[in-house]
Amino acid sequence: MDLRQLEYFVAVAEERNFTRAAERVHISQSGVSAQIRQLERELGAELFDRSARTTVLTVAGKAALGPARAALAAAGAVGQAVGEVTDLIRGRLTVGMVIGCTLTPLFEALAAFHRTHPGVEISLLEDNSERLAEEVRAGSIELALVGTAAPAPEGLESLTIVSERLVVAVPAGHPLTKPKRITLRDVCAHPIVCMPPGTGLRTVFDRACAAQDLHPVITLQASASDAIAELAARGLGVAVLSESMAARYGDRLGGRIIEDAQAPALLSLVWRDTQTPAVREFVAYARRAFTAPR
Numbered sequence: 001m002d003l004r005q006l007e008y009f010v011a012v013a014e015e016r017n018f019t020r021a022a023e024r025v026h027i028s029q030s031g032v033s034a035q036i037r038q039l040e041r042e043l044g045a046e047l048f049d050r051s052a053r054t055t056v057l058t059v060a061g062k063a064a065l066g067p068a069r070a071a072l073a074a075a076g077a078v079g080q081a082v083g084e085v086t087d088l089i090r091g092r093l094t095v096g097m098v099i100g101c102t103l104t105p106l107f108e109a110l111a112a113f114h115r116t117h118p119g120v121e122i123s124l125l126e127d128n129s130e131r132l133a134e135e136v137r138a139g140s141i142e143l144a145l146v147g148t149a150a151p152a153p154e155g156l157e158s159l160t161i162v163s164e165r166l167v168v169a170v171p172a173g174h175p176l177t178k179p180k181r182i183t184l185r186d187v188c189a190h191p192i193v194c195m196p197p198g199t200g201l202r203t204v205f206d207r208a209c210a211a212q213d214l215h216p217v218i219t220l221q222a223s224a225s226d227a228i229a230e231l232a233a234r235g236l237g238v239a240v241l242s243e244s245m246a247a248r249y250g251d252r253l254g255g256r257i258i259e260d261a262q263a264p265a266l267l268s269l270v271w272r273d274t275q276t277p278a279v280r281e282f283v284a285y286a287r288r289a290f291t292a293p294r
Helices: 003-015 018-025 029-043 059-090 104-116 129-138 184-188 200-211 225-233 243-247 277-291
Strands: 092-098 121-127 143-148 157-164 166-170 192-194 218-221 238-242 254-257 265-271
Touching (some): 003 018, 003 059, 104 121, 104 277, 143 200, 143 277, 166 225, 184 200, 192 225, 200 265, 243 254
Parallel strands (some): 092 121, 192 238
Antiparallel strands (some): 157 265, 166 254
16 A cells, blocks of 8 residues: 555545546546556555446445545655755755845844854845846745835735834934924935835825825935935925834934824735745744834
């Protein structure tokens, strides 16, 4: 008795027809019949009543069906377990990261994963958030840290790392330092320096403006927050950043929350719902790294 015979037996039992079962397991009908006959000889009992118009199980066949299914499931589990171990011994993990991001916990997660699974080849690449999310959906990369406008980008699983309000950052003496409350309309009255389309922060800003039928003048764009801050500090426009970004430049820019831009800018780790063992393992490391007290 071998697994192939059990597979053919289960196929015939479920299809109730030798021809359809043969199509399902991709061999000839005669081949299926021969293997079933061999199995019956080994068991010493007929498994199917062939006298009826449709193929039906005998009493012995009904008794054998459950254990046969269990045996096939167990064999599949063995293969999956070995495959997962192999994947974590000599697999590959490609992680995307939004341009200009320097989140230490991500690097700590990568380092911890590498220490535990040194045989997994790790690749890290940068791109804008929109393209990274598409590459994850397409399977070109396994995971990515991206800026998003939604907690779970369409078709992807996600772990939200940062959720922050939009901020306008301006140098000392700028007119936007005076009002008690800053609105999108106030911001759009000035030239703006911000991230380019395809980034999560820009998507949030564009959607907030569109909801109020505002048409901001984007004079300069940069993918790195450092560049945006330097341009704004030199008076080339007001910077639109997230709260933590703006806080990094408090020595030369004052950050003000844009009150009527309610939707937060999110930074999320995203992956497909069909996880490989390496992805599942890395997500666990990332959860620990990003939730650890600092």
